[in-house]
Amino acid sequence: MIDSAVDHVEATIREEIEKICWGCGLRLLLPSNAPIFKCGWCGAVTNQHAQKRKDKSLRWRRWRDRCFVSVVSLFMLCILCGGVWTVHPVVFSISYISGIFHCLVTAVLAVSTFTTFGLAAFRCAGRPPNIQWGSYPVVGKGDLEDYTFCLYCCKPKSPRSHHCRSCGMCIEDMDHHCPFIGNCVGATNHRHFIIFLISTLISTVYVTIMCSYAGWHIWPPLRFTSLAHPYILASGSTSRVVRELSHALLGSAMLLSTRGIILVYLIVSSVSVQIGLTILLWQQLCYIYEGQTYLSHLSSGADGGSGERDCQNLVRFFGCPYSFSRHLPIFRSSRKKHRK
Ligand SMILES: [Zn+2]
Ligand SMILES: [Zn+2]
Numbered sequence: 001m002i003d004s005a006v007d008h009v010e011a012t013i014r015e016e017i018e019k020i021c022w023g024c025g026l027r028l029l030l031p032s033n034a035p036i037f038k039c040g041w042c043g044a045v046t047n048q049h050a051q052k053r054k055d056k057s058l059r060w061r062r063w064r065d066r067c068f069v070s071v072v073s074l075f076m077l078c079i080l081c082g083g084v085w086t087v088h089p090v091v092f093s094i095s096y097i098s099g100i101f102h103c104l105v106t107a108v109l110a111v112s113t114f115t116t117f118g119l120a121a122f123r124c125a126g127r128p129p130n131i132q133w134g135s136y137p138v139v140g141k142g143d144l145e146d147y148t149f150c151l152y153c154c155k156p157k158s159p160r161s162h163h164c165r166s167c168g169m170c171i172e173d174m175d176h177h178c179p180f181i182g183n184c185v186g187a188t189n190h191r192h193f194i195i196f197l198i199s200t201l202i203s204t205v206y207v208t209i210m211c212s213y214a215g216w217h218i219w220p221p222l223r224f225t226s227l228a229h230p231y232i233l234a235s236g237s238t239s240r241v242v243r244e245l246s247h248a249l250l251g252s253a254m255l256l257s258t259r260g261i262i263l264v265y266l267i268v269s270s271v272s273v274q275i276g277l278t279i280l281l282w283q284q285l286c287y288i289y290e291g292q293t294y295l296s297h298l299s300s301g302a303d304g305g306s307g308e309r310d311c312q313n314l315v316r317f318f319g320c321p322y323s324f325s326r327h328l329p330i331f332r333s334s335r336k337k338h339r340k
């Protein structure tokens with residue numbers, strides 16, 4: 001009687017600690033009933049509490065992304081057309097050579113910005129390769145090392161991949177999902193995204209310079225009041241000078257032509273875009289220099305992650321040839337040395 005009860009308890013314990021690995025399908029004997037365990041054969045990580053998920057908001061997210069991409073494309077087209085219409089007559093009125101040079105610079109910047117935008121927005125950000133899983137003879141030892149099971153895609157997810165709910169798929173080396181390009185920034189299009197940011201930044205700086213130059217030429221003369229003649233202003237207080245100057249600027253702005261109003265709009269919008277782009281580009285280059293992505297930076301926490309800070313990371317990222325990159329100096333952070 002006692003023996004049968006002991007057998008029953010042993011059988012229950014054995015049943016509780018026998019789990020099946022999703023990666024290779026082998027039955028594993030676990031020392032305890034852990035909710036998450038790793039297979040000793042294929043290396044796959046199983047989370048017993050995870051359940052299959054279905055994303056209901058995928059269609060809404062795709063519609064939002066398409067709207068953002070349309071707005072960004074339209075904005076870039078407006079800046080290009082507005083810039084051409086307002087600046088070209090002024091530049092050509094100065095000299096024919098400067099006009100031709102300006103046309104060439106505009107064409108190069110426009111082509112590079114629109115091409116890199118297209119590549120970043122419409123190229124797949126990094127689809128993980130299809131790998132076989134589920135049965136022991138097919139999956140070899142360590143084939144699924146640290147792989148987890150994506151509950152949305154229902155297939156293996158590598159440690160370098162993340163599932164993007166806006167794209168509805170796993171993305172390799174995912175940095176972030178950018179609504180302005182309506183796409184993830186991942187292994188395949190990260191470089192195009194950075195070149196797009198650099199190209200847009202250079203283009204907006206050029207727009208600001210050329211629009212300011214054209215504005216200087218077509219701005220109506222400042223109208224000072226009789227009491228506020230420039231010579232009198234020179235001897236007055238700072239607040240009075242600022243007040244009179246702003247009144248004069250506003251007075252002449254009222255006489256601006258349509259071309260002048262568009263120039264003011266172009267200057268304000270390009271400077272605003274420059275500020276945002278500079279912050280984003282600086283942040284992105286810092287992550288690349290650290291050998292990380294935005295998501296790996298978030299998951300690494302306060303210790304700074306496992307990546308090594310090195311200028312070679314930037315060189316590798318932009319795909320410079322080894323013969324060129326080996327002549328570059330290597331700067332390593334002091335924090336990394338201390339950790340060693
Ligand atoms: Zn396994
Ligand atoms: Zn997935």
Ligand SMILES: [Zn+2]
Nearest residue numbers: 164167177184
């Ligand atoms: Zn995405």
